[in-house]
């Protein structure tokens with residue numbers, strides 16, 4: 001406490017600072033944050049609009065400020081400093097200081113506006129629109145957060161606090177300039193397990209398995225609404241704007257009253273809405289008008305604009321239709337947005353959907369298309385390199401590749417059985433020592449010698465399964481537990497940094513292999529993964545391990561046989577540039593004055 | 604007339620299935636699509652070029668493909684568009700600069716009338732969506748045929764991407780009021796799951812539009828050549844004997860259709 005006071009005293013003396021780009025931790029919260037009070041003069045304020053009481057490791061509680069953005073707003077910093085000056089406060093222990101916070105809140109604490117982006121169909125372009133708006137608003141200096149009440153996705157990420165949320169909200173948070181996305185941005189995550197059952201994650205933690213009937217019958221009317229409301233409120237209290245993303249179409253009249261992903265969420269967050277229609281498949285005007293008119297009256301009033309998205313060719317050919325749609329629908333068309341040629345990871349794997357192969361580089365990488373493949377966005381960074389990545393289901397194709405990747409899966413045991421039945425297991429084993437082979441998460445578990453599932457937690461019944469035997473490792477599922485955490489690691493072979501995250505059930509229990517990574521987290525250090533360089537075998541639990549150039553370059557160097565220069569591009573930087581380009585496309589095609597008007601910002 | 608609520612809604616296939624259905628009952632049937640925007644064409648025995656979809660539909664009828672089944676074929680290539688009339692190259696136009704609509708419409712009516720005089724039934728397929736309000740005055744393949752020849756029409760809507768009720772309702776709303784009585788029913792295509800989940804939505808749709816729901820087709824991983832063909836094909840027919848494989852698939856699909864759709868109602872609509 002004393003040292004904090006000392007720091008605060010220094011800050012008070014220094015005066016206004018603005019964003020401190022020179023600080024190695026900058027930005028610790030969001031792009032453009034004001035760093036005047038890195039240490040807060042009000043600590044601990046005990047105001048739950050701003051911070052929270054959390055359990056401390058030593059027992060008791062401690063005041064946690066990680067979600068407080070208020071103190072990093074420029075107008076707030078300037079006001080506090082001016083109050084110090086006006087009242088002649090120079091000592092951080094001055095009893096008048098706590099009185100300044102309520103006044104600052106009265107002046108500057110506002111509940112943010114929520115705007116919901118609805119899609120007329122799935123794949124309408126909702127998530128990119130949200131990402132684009134987040135970036136546009138963030139560039140204008142607003143504090144903005146993405147939000148998707150309920151997301152069904154197999155691609156998730158782990159937040160800094162160890163919660164699991166959909167990958168796409170992490171991307172949108174990045175577009176918004178947010179350093180640490182958290183579970184409030186995607187409070188309900190459905191991870192499909194089979195055709196009808198999903199694992200429901202609530203606020204980043206497993207909640208239970210539900211089929212469609214029970215989900216809509218029990219979960220939604222039960223805890224669902226409250227979860228959506230409290231998380232939307234949390235974000236609204238901290239951000240100027242919350243840009244929400246709907247799910248599928250809001251006009252599914254057969255489940256309208258049970259929806260918490262679209263209009264249900266919009267009501268709970270009191271959001272205005274914009275409808276995005278993908279014109280690519282035709283029928284766009286019908287989709288737009290039909291969606292609008294099938295909404296209930298109280299919901300239709302929220303709909304403030306329409307975006308015609310993904311126009312290929314000359315956008316002006318849509319203009320007549322857009323004007324007529326406005327007349328009939330009584331809602332303005334905010335823009336006709338051309339197809340944006342950007343490279344971003346997308347939920348339905350825009351990179352892969354409907355296509356088996358991506359890229360046209362020299363290094364041919366086979367990604368085994370497991371029937372229950374998960375987190376396949378792990379592979380996206382390979383597109384930055386001189387590679388052609390192909391999803392392979394036919395084992396006869398395997399010998400033609402320069403590298404093999406066995407990706408993650410929702411069910412290791414069942415996909416291992418598929419590997420064996422299809423002949424893929426033998427095809428991969430036959431390549432040992434000839435080309436590099438990488439297993440990620442479930443794929444890594446498969447590469448081991450034995451997979452023990454004595455309680456039938458992963459497979460449908462108890463059993464011990466023989467792995468591919470590429471590594472001398474054993475995996476066991478012995479309790480229904482899940483490891484979810486973010487790791488920062490170094491690649492042992494080169495000493496270069498790698499970031500990743502783990503999401504898996506089943507733990508490695510025996511390991512006679514050299515480790516691939518050394519993980520060095522804030523409070524723990526351990527070896528991770530396995531490697532046999534001489535046989536070109538690599539395995540790891542770390543999703544995202546290809547994002548930074550270090551491991552990607554290392555892995556592909558085994559494949560490239562001297563051919564082709566393997567790049568060093570940083571995936572995050574590439575994504576960031578693409579987000580800017582995406583935002584440019586939207587900004588130049590949308591009626592920005594009308595959009596800002598909907599958001600309540602007058603020019 | 605099978606109209607699609609979007610490209611790739613499944614109208615080519617539904618029309619082919621219905622052709623097969625009628626032919627199997629001994630009705631002399633011909634397929635017809637006034638105007639086709641397609642890259643894949645078929646050369647008829649008269650040496651004319653028509654869209655591949657109509658060739659397959661003709662075989663489904665047990666008929667010989669002929670140029671009247673697809674009197675206007677537009678083949679985009681590069682920045683140009685080749686206009687094929689009655690099977691023969693007629694002109695090249697740059698994309699966006701449309702050939703004479705009235706002339707093409709006249710061709711289409713002539714071909715349709717000729718087919719109707721020679722066959723007991725003509726199963727028509729629309730092109731794209733009939734509700735493209737930016738193209739209405741240039742669209743001959745959809746409502747213009749329906750209106751001027753009094754052809755009863757059925758909407759085929761793809762549920763795979765969601766928004767199916769919206770697009771059925773929106774299409775109906777955007778069709779001029781005086782023509783709506785010709786829209787007699789709708790088919791929900793490519794559904795996965797338990798169709799009873801849709802019941803309340805379907806009932807509401809029937810109430811709102813007066814169109815009858817003719818059924819819900821389950822998702823079938825069978826795709827036929829061609830349907831507004833500028834979209835990439837999803838799913839492909841494998842094997843060398845394309846035509847044989849197509850017929851096998853079609854018979855399978857007809858079985859499914861007979862289980863899933865109200866074929867009697869469809870027959871009544873088609874009968875006038």
Ligand code: SF4
Nearest residue numbers: 040043045051065068
């Ligand atoms: S929550 Fe915010 S205002 Fe309160 S003590 Fe923490 S940083 Fe200061």
